Amino acid sequence: MSSAGPAPVRQGLWHRLTASMSDPVLRALVTATAVSRIGRGVFLTVTVLFFTQILGLGAGEAAVVLAVSSAFGVVASLVGGWLADRWSARRIAFVCETLGGLLLASYALAGDFVSALVLASLSGFFDSVGHTARSAIIARGLAPERRVHARAVLRTVTNLSIALGSGIAAIALALGTAPAYRSVILLAGALCAIGALPLLRIPSSADAPKRSAAPLRTTTGSIDTVVQRERSDWRRRSPWRDPRYLLLTVLSAVFGMQFGVAELGVPLWITQETNAPTIIVSVLLILNTALVVLFQVRVSRGTHDIRVAGRVTMIAGWLMAAACFIYALAAGLPTWAAIAVLIAAMVAHTFAEILSQAGAWGLSFELADPVRAGAYQGVFGMGFSLGALASPMVVNATAISFGFAGWAMLAAIFLAAAAGILWIARRAAAAAAASGHTAA
Incomplete structure (x- = not known):
């Protein structure tokens, strides 16, 4: 037994x-x-x-x-x-x-x-x-x-x-x-x-620590050196002085254009280049929502580790590239085949979305300076918003304008962004490991 x-x-x-x-x-x-x-x-x-x-x-x-x-x-x-x-x-x-x-x-x-x-x-x-x-x-x-x-x-x-x-x-x-x-x-x-209203019930531990509001003066009238150091340290910790985080923000914004593919590129591609009925756009949206609800929490486990976050982002890059090529294949197919191909593409696309979001969250938190958490999250959010602004133009200039070749361009863009994020994660993990060995 x-x-x-x-x-x-x-x-x-x-x-x-x-x-x-x-x-x-x-x-x-x-x-x-x-x-x-x-x-x-x-x-x-x-x-x-x-x-x-x-x-x-x-x-x-x-x-x-x-x-x-x-x-x-x-x-x-x-x-x-x-x-x-x-x-x-x-x-x-x-x-x-x-x-x-x-x-x-x-x-x-x-x-x-x-x-x-x-x-x-x-x-x-x-x-x-x-x-x-x-x-x-x-x-x-x-x-x-x-x-x-x-x-x-x-x-x-x-x-x-x-x-x-x-x-x-x-x-x-x-x-x-x-x-x-x-x-x-x-x-x-x-x-x-x-x-x-429920936000008022959040404990005060979520607020930023207190800072010196004004410079203190000694008896000689000079600015207190402690406050000077604090303010100098505050400026030094700005995300605008962190090239690694800025590069992560840019690459994440580029990969974030995959939302523009779903919202603009796919509906236009379906209606202009495929024999699939227009209602398939709604079917794909429902499929995307269902998969996110079912798998986002599960797939996000462990991505607070920057090495894991980098790896899942690279997997997302390969899935997104595959989705681009599969979307392109739907053009000219019979209705039933186009529907099947589009569903397969959306499944790959959605898991790329789920994995890339999990990786981005992990890296955006772990590579940020905790003292300036608000500023770091603001910069990262700004990058995502800029990517959302650019995505309609990029998608239209590639997939919609050039067909299969345009989809291949998009696939290369997503792969390059994912590879860059993986490189940042590996470098950050190596630096953290080296720092730990030195401290030990």
Whole structure:
């Protein structure tokens, strides 16, 4: 008879999520995310159609509104990081996300291009400041081995909530009337504002440590040398003086363009170059969401180790390159074959997304200076926002313009970015090991 103990019980998704709620920081973040992202899902679903069908904006005007809002988000990432290093990140996140929700609700009162542009810019700005403050909260309020897990849990909750919000938004899409659109937008804004309330329950340990507010003077009138050293050390720890982290930010932003492939490239490729029905776009989006919800937490285990984070990012690079080539193969195939190929491509694409996000989270936390956690997360978030801005142009200039050759260009871009991130991770791990041996 075997003396081995009972086999370990495999934990389901719901059990893994609820087990994380014992931590007060993560519990507050999960609660806030679950509520606010329902509102964001409503808004994302109806925004473009509200602009074009209700406000009467042209496609170009709607694109300008969204682009300017994204640009404000880039600036807001830096502002949020700067603020989170100087004041309470909890209160900054609460105030900014509340304001963002109220401004989002104000969309219901918009009547023309100018009002939509102003509201979108302000709402995007405050939402991005709040998001960066949340990243600083995770960096300071959770143990290093728990940070990536927390981001994975929050991303899973985000996807579930956005899916629920999209279902609520379908009411407005089905009715198609201005009152219906404005009503769901008011609901979306209210949910985003209400979702900020749990952030006030986050412990103060998530805030930045106190700094000297003003220079102290000795009896001779000279500035105290302790304060001088503190301020000099503060400037030295800036992410803008960290070439390794800046390179990581750039390469992560490049790889982050894979979201643009899913949001822009794939729908255009399907409708213009394949025989697949248009509805397959929705099927692929649902498949992507389901896989992220099922596997993001599980796949993210261990990526707080920078060596593991580098390896999974390289795997993501190979998967993304494969997805690009598989997408390209769908052109000209019979309908059934095109559908099968596109589904296979989306599976590879989604796992590339899951792995790359896990690797990026691990490296962005572990390679950052903990004293300037807010500034580091702000710079990393800024890079991601810039990648999101550039992705439509890059995808259009490659895959959509040149077909198979363009998809090959994209594959090479993603592989090169992943290889660069792997190189950074290996160098960082070697440096850490050498430092440990020296200290020993």
